[in-house]
Amino acid sequence: MPENKITFGKIFWPSLLAVFIMSIIGLFIFILIIGGIIGSFGEFGPKPLSLKNNTVLHMVLDGEIGETSNSTFDPTSFQVNRTIGLSDLLFGIENAKNDSKVKGIFLEVNDLNCGYASLREIREALIDFKASGKFIVAYNAGEVITQKEYYLSTVASEVYAFPSSAMEFFGLGAELTYFKNTLDKLEVEVEIIRGSNNDFKSAVEPFFRTDMSDSSRVQIERYLTSMWEDIRTDISKERNVSITKLNDIAETAAIRRANDAVKLKLLDGVMYRDEVIDLLSEKIGLEKGEEPEFQAFEKYARKKFYSEQKLTKNDDPNIAVILAEGEISTDGDGLSAKDICKLFQDVRKNNSIKTVVFRVNSPGGSALASDEIWREVVITNKSKRVIVSMGDVAASGGYYIAAPGTTIFAEPTTITGSIGVFGMIPYLGKMLENKLGITFDRAGTNTHSIMSLMKKLTPEELKMIQEEVDYTYMEFLNRVAVGRHISVEQVNMIARGRVWTGRDALQIGLVDRLGGLKDAIQYASKKAGIKDKKVLYYPLKEEGMWQEILEDFEEENGAMVMSKHELPEALTNSYAAILRMSNRFGIQMRLPYEITIH
Numbered sequence: 134m135p136e137n138k139i140t141f142g143k144i145f146w147p148s149l150l151a152v153f154i155m156s157i158i159g160l161f162i163f164i165l166i167i168g169g170i171i172g173s174f175g176e177f178g179p180k181p182l183s184l185k186n187n188t189v190l191h192m193v194l195d196g197e198i199g200e201t202s203n204s205t206f207d208p209t210s211f212q213v214n215r216t217i218g219l220s221d222l223l224f225g226i227e228n229a230k231n232d233s234k235v236k237g238i239f240l241e242v243n244d245l246n247c248g249y250a251s252l253r254e255i256r257e258a259l260i261d262f263k264a265s266g267k268f269i270v271a272y273n274a275g276e277v278i279t280q281k282e283y284y285l286s287t288v289a290s291e292v293y294a295f296p297s298s299a300m301e302f303f304g305l306g307a308e309l310t311y312f313k314n315t316l317d318k319l320e321v322e323v324e325i326i327r328g329s330n331n332d333f334k335s336a337v338e339p340f341f342r343t344d345m346s347d348s349s350r351v352q353i354e355r356y357l358t359s360m361w362e363d364i365r366t367d368i369s370k371e372r373n374v375s376i377t378k379l380n381d382i383a384e385t386a387a388i389r390r391a392n393d394a395v396k397l398k399l400l401d402g403v404m405y406r407d408e409v410i411d412l413l414s415e416k417i418g419l420e421k422g423e424e425p426e427f428q429a430f431e432k433y434a435r436k437k438f439y440s441e442q443k444l445t446k447n448d449d450p451n452i453a454v455i456l457a458e459g460e461i462s463t464d465g466d467g468l469s470a471k472d473i474c475k476l477f478q479d480v481r482k483n484n485s486i487k488t489v490v491f492r493v494n495s496p497g498g499s500a501l502a503s504d505e506i507w508r509e510v511v512i513t514n515k516s517k518r519v520i521v522s523m524g525d526v527a528a529s530g531g532y533y534i535a536a537p538g539t540t541i542f543a544e545p546t547t548i549t550g551s552i553g554v555f556g557m558i559p560y561l562g563k564m565l566e567n568k569l570g571i572t573f574d575r576a577g578t579n580t581h582s583i584m585s586l587m588k589k590l591t592p593e594e595l596k597m598i599q600e601e602v603d604y605t606y607m608e609f610l611n612r613v614a615v616g617r618h619i620s621v622e623q624v625n626m627i628a629r630g631r632v633w634t635g636r637d638a639l640q641i642g643l644v645d646r647l648g649g650l651k652d653a654i655q656y657a658s659k660k661a662g663i664k665d666k667k668v669l670y671y672p673l674k675e676e677g678m679w680q681e682i683l684e685d686f687e688e689e690n691g692a693m694v695m696s697k698h699e700l701p702e703a704l705t706n707s708y709a710a711i712l713r714m715s716n717r718f719g720i721q722m723r724l725p726y727e728i729t730i731h
Contacts, residue, residue, distance in 0.1 A: 182436040184234040185426045187417045192240045192430035194285070198222070198247035198255075200458040200494055200524065201674065202435055217431060219251055219524075220456065220670055223651055224441065225434020226258040230265045236417050237268035238430065239409075240289055242282040243275045248525025249360060250544035250635070252285050254649035256367065259288045268416055272409050277301060278391065283399070284364055287371045291412075294391035296403040302394070304383040305357045305364075311339045320567055322560040324590055326598050327553070327630070328606035334553035334630025352632050356548065359634040363545040374398055442670060449485040450669035452657055454492060454650070461498030461506070461530045468495050470502035476671045477509035481516060486669075488661040489519045490653050491538060497530030500554060500605050507612060510537040518660060522653035523547045523644070528632060532643070533609060536616035540660075542653040543635030543644040550643055552613060553630025554606040556598060562587040617642060 194217065202218030229235045238259070245252070263269055271289035273282055278300040286292050294300070316323060323340045335349040345353070365379045374397070382388060382397060394400040404412070413425050455476050459467030480486050491510065497503065513519055514537055521527075521538030528551035535541055543549055565571040565587065573587045584594060607621075610628060614621045619642060627633075627641045638644045646652070658666050 182428075182433060184232070184428060184433075186234055187236050187419075187426055188234050188428050189413055189417065189425040190229055190235055190238045190430040190433055191427045192238050193243075194241070194245055194255075195243045196246055198245070198251050200456040200492060201670075201672075202431075218435075218438075219254065220454070220650070221431075221434045221438045222255060223258050223649075224438045225430060226255075226262050227651075228437045228441075229430075229433070230262045230267070235267065237270065237413070238262065239413055239425075239427070240269055240271040240286060242271065242273060242286050245279070245281050245285070247281075248548070249281070249284070249364065249546040250523075250525045250548075250649075252281060253363075253367065253544050253546060254651070256285060256288045257649060258651065263288070263290060270409065270413060270416070272404075272406065273298060273300075273391070274406060280305075283394075284368060287368050287399075291401045292399075293402050293404045293409055294394070294400050296391065296405065298391045298403075300388050300391050300394055302383055302388045302399070303386060304380075305361045307353050307357060309339065309345065311343050313339070313341055313343050316340065320564040322563065322589070324558040324560065324595065326556040326558070326595070326602045328555070329599075329603050330625075331553040331555065331606065331630040333632070334551070334555050337555050337557055340557060348631075356632055356634045356637070359636055360546045363634075363636065368399075372399055439674070442674070445667050445669050446673065448667060450483070450667045451485060451487045451661070451663050452490065452654060452666055452668045453480045453483070453486045453488075454490045454654065454668055454670045455480065456492045456670060456672070457506075457534070458492075458494040458524070461495055461502045461534070463499055463502045463505070468498070470499075470505040472672070473506050474509045477506075477513050480671065481513055486517060487663060488657045489513060489517050490522055490650070490657050491519050491535070492522045492524060492650055492653075493527040493531050493535050494524030495531035495534075496526050496528055497533070497551065500530065503530035503533045504608075506534040507537060510534060514539060518657070520653050520657040520660070522648075522650045523549055523635065524650075529553065529630075533612060536613045538616070540646065540653075540656065541644040542646050542648045542650075542656070543638060544649055545634060545636040545647055547635035547638075547644075548632060549635060549638050550627070550633040551630055552609055552624065552628035554602050554609060555630075556602050558590065558598070559586055560589050562589070 197216045198219055199216040200219055201216070202221050203216045229238070240259075259269060268291075269289040271286035271292045272294070273286055273292070274295040275282070275298060278294055278298050280301050280303070283300065283302065323337075325337045325341055327334050327337065332346070332348045333352055335346060338346060338349060362376075365376045368374070368379060369376045382399075387397060388394050388399065391400060391403050395402055410424060411421070414421070414423055417425055419425065455473070457468050457473050461468045461470065463469070464471045477489075480489055510519055519538050521535040521541040523531075523535065523541065523543040524547065526548040527535050527543070528549050532549055532552060562573060565573075575583050575588070577583050581594060581597075584590065590598070610621050610624045613624045613628070617624070623642075627643065633641065633643060635644060635647060639647060646656070648656075654666070654668060
């Protein structure tokens with residue numbers, strides 16, 4: 134009796150057809166949903182925002198906070214990936230302070246992704262909002278209330294938490310990842326070339342060490358201590374708990390759960406969410422059981438910001454704010470020299486612009502791209518004063534492009550400095566030969582005609598590259614010396630690749646004033662003699678219909694959002710670091726490490 138064999142074709146073609154049909158059905162359903170949302174916009178694009186009396190703004194900060202807002206749809210997970218713009222947030226808070234229909238803010242914080250400098254700017258704006266007599270109620274309801282989330286929520290008039298939430302309050306710590314043992318196993322050798330006295334420039338240490346060098350440990354411990362002092366000071370002012378007591382609480386790990394924080398007066402109480410809603414209703418004079426009129430703060434801020442920018446663009450703006458965020462490169466994503474240089478050129482051509490605020494939030498990157506941007510700042514400064522505002526980080530190349538600014542603002546917790554240079558050259562020949570059996574042979578007209586990753590550099594070639602790195606470092610020192618009006622020798626004493634906090638940088642002359650973006654704009658306005666500020670942000674952004682569609686799609690179709698299976702954070706961070714290393718060409722000006730601050 135013959136065997137009943139199932140052929141490849143009998144499995145493959147029906148399966149392919151089934152996948153094709155399901156894909157068409159899925160796409161059809163998706164188009165119907167999007168079409169329904171688009172239909173809700175009517176004929177004339179996004180709907181104008183209309184507030185009712187006694188509105189409570191619902192501020193949910195639950196993701197990445199960047200310099201500008203952005204929303205993208207990921208079709209593989211049916212999720213909207215959002216970045217909340219700090220500029221939008223600050224403008225929205227300022228606008229809400231003077232909006233008679235807004236009675237207060239309900240602040241919910243969860244899974245924040247930003248630095249302490251950004252958080253401090255938001256806190257300062259909320260403190261100003263609170264000073265107007267309006268309330269802020271904060272609620273922490275995550276599985277774990279992180280230290281960052283708690284730090285931001287302490288700005289509120291009242292701070293509550295979910296009864297069974299765990300809570301972190303352990304001080305600051307930094308964890309670095311080292312790849313040397315991995316590279317050894319793969320038989321990959323990395324040649325490291327730093328500026329001759331750049332012992333603090335430890336961005337390269339993970340590739341040739343398995344732990345911190347003494348200089349690396351010194352600077353990390355110093356800036357963590359400085360940041361922790363500022364964080365405790367800010368919390369102490371709002372919670373009326375001494376700075377010493379806050380440190381004792383962290384040292385003894387006295388807080389494990391939200392109830393512990395209530396006993397120690399770091400929280401006002403624990404509540405379920407419906408109880409917090411009842412509290413808000415009571416605050417605005419509603420009857421028991423009536424819910425407040427909530428308005429999503431992010432949408433409120435975005436619409437107000439875009440509306441104001443549209444008017445300003447057509448009304449002779451007099452202050453330009455150029456937003457620069459990410460790793461510095463000649464082109465592509467992040468902080469692109471091609472894009473930023475074009476923005477400065479556009480600002481110079483705009484005769485109504487009287488002064489410029491250059492907002493820098495960058496760990497550095499390409500030395501060549503940094504020099505391109507530096508040049509545009511210098512040229513602009515000749516006709517329109519450039520005031521620099523530093524974000525979470527403005528270090529190495531990020532400091533290089535800030536140095537020509539006439540006045541530099543930084544938050545106390547800003548990471549800055551790192552004036553130094555390095556280069557990394559991996560040798561892959563041994564790995565490819567021993568692991569894959571690939572060999573290489575060469576022919577050339579001259580001794581150094583072949584300098585590749587498959588051939589070890591000779592001592593003479595390494596010396597040549599070292600000289601180039603030292604030359605770039607001296608250029609860096611000279612740029613800073615001219616911008617800061619001090620000698621090259623003085624710069625060299627505080628450089629060597631060392632990282633400083635904004636507060637320490639103020640003491641050594643790397644920055645001029647402590648403050649955020651709002652302070653820098655106010656200062657620029659005063660110096661330019663501007664009484665009626667008309668601030669235009671670059672790159673120019675307008676409210677897009679698709680951004681609102683994506684946000685509404687996420688809000689209204691939450692049940693359809695598929696869960697995203699993610700790799701552990703430590704693994705994805707390591708993979709991202711290796712990818713970044715592979716994309717770095719030429720001499721680099723970068724922050725000395727990639728760290729996670731807890």
